[in-house]
Amino acid sequence: MDAFYASVELLRYPQLKGLPVVIGGGRRKVDEAIRDLPEGATLADIPIEAFPLLKDYAGRGVITTATYPARQFGVGSAMGLMKAAKLCPQAIILPVDFDEYRRFSRRFKQVITEIAPVMEDRGVDEVYIDFTDVPGGQREGGRVLARLIQKAIFDATGLTCSIGVAPNKLLAKMASEFDKPNGISVVFEDDLQSRIWPLPCRKVNGIGPKADEKLQRHEIRTIGELAARDREWLVANFGKASGAWMHEVAWGRDSRPVVTESEPVSMSRETTFDRDLQAVRDRAELGAIFTHLCEKVAEDLQRKGYVGKTIGIKLRYDDFKIATRDQTIDHFTADAKAIRQIAGRCLKRVPLERPLRLLGVRVGALAKVGHAATVAADQPKAGSRRRVAEEAGSAAQTASLF
């Protein structure tokens, strides 16, 4: 299979070209900073002097993305804003505007599917493309088609993108990072030794900070060093599945197809509070947030036409530890009140002594509305019956908090 991996550079405002800009944080704080602007002004109308600076920003949040001039200072995605402010206080901060990103996201994906219909959605700004059957797709090893797609995206959206072309998804993804922004890189099978093996293991999609740390403890830093270990050794040290997978990717092998359709598995809403909240002292505030999250998830489900039967909550404590609880019920629902009721029971099963930083509500085991009816007719599972019995016994002592 021949694959593209295309990654689009997110929104930039023309008047900010060449300036250090970070996008992130809560919308609220940034909105406050630019609220003196004329009514109806969009960000594009704002004079540069009016943009809020990172050094004046105070609040929780992380960077979603940053311009290349900002990255020069060492700031980048997922970094805390307070830390970024120390590195680059003069950077302009802009609010995240996901509605706008989604609009652009739809447009650039539409442009791509008109040229190459076999496309896998990998999020708001990334896609895989299988161009095996696209007429002319093989010219210059795919470079011609990549240029065509790049130009079409730019014409339609004004966005630039980086494209990697390779024999499979694994290599295409790595190739796309070779020439950013707005570049095209073609990697062939024969380039494995010269271009892939020198890269750090972290560049492999699927090797994260934990796996990388463990690899480094075994003196494996580059993909080449990973490839040098034999499969048996990797399996013995990283487990049957992970070890074998690591061996495959180190040798540039990946047979995953480009998947054009997929059904969602879960939908969730979560929020980090402006300040840590305590279950007892801030009971009313927490209760209101909790209800709101349930309503939002219910809205999302209904808007997209899904129902679910596993309902759960997520807490993040002030020490950043996470706790989750969920319960599977014997019917599908997308009703805010029903979700709130089951999620409330989950909340009673989790420790609430520590201050809370985040609260989330999740609905999983989804089915499309209409398809759910047949599934719902199935016998309730043993687990649900058991749970119902336990609740009867524990309701009295836990009824207080939510």
Next chain:
DNA sequence: TCTGGGGTCCTAGGACCC
């Protein structure tokens, strides 16, 4: 004032069924 929000997939133990 370190560390967002929305996802997927995997693992592992226990219950339960055959």
Next chain:
DNA sequence: TCTGGGGTCCTAGGACCC
């Protein structure tokens, strides 16, 4: 009475990605 597997579902946590 004790000893088995295999398979599925449920739950909690964790790694990872965009």
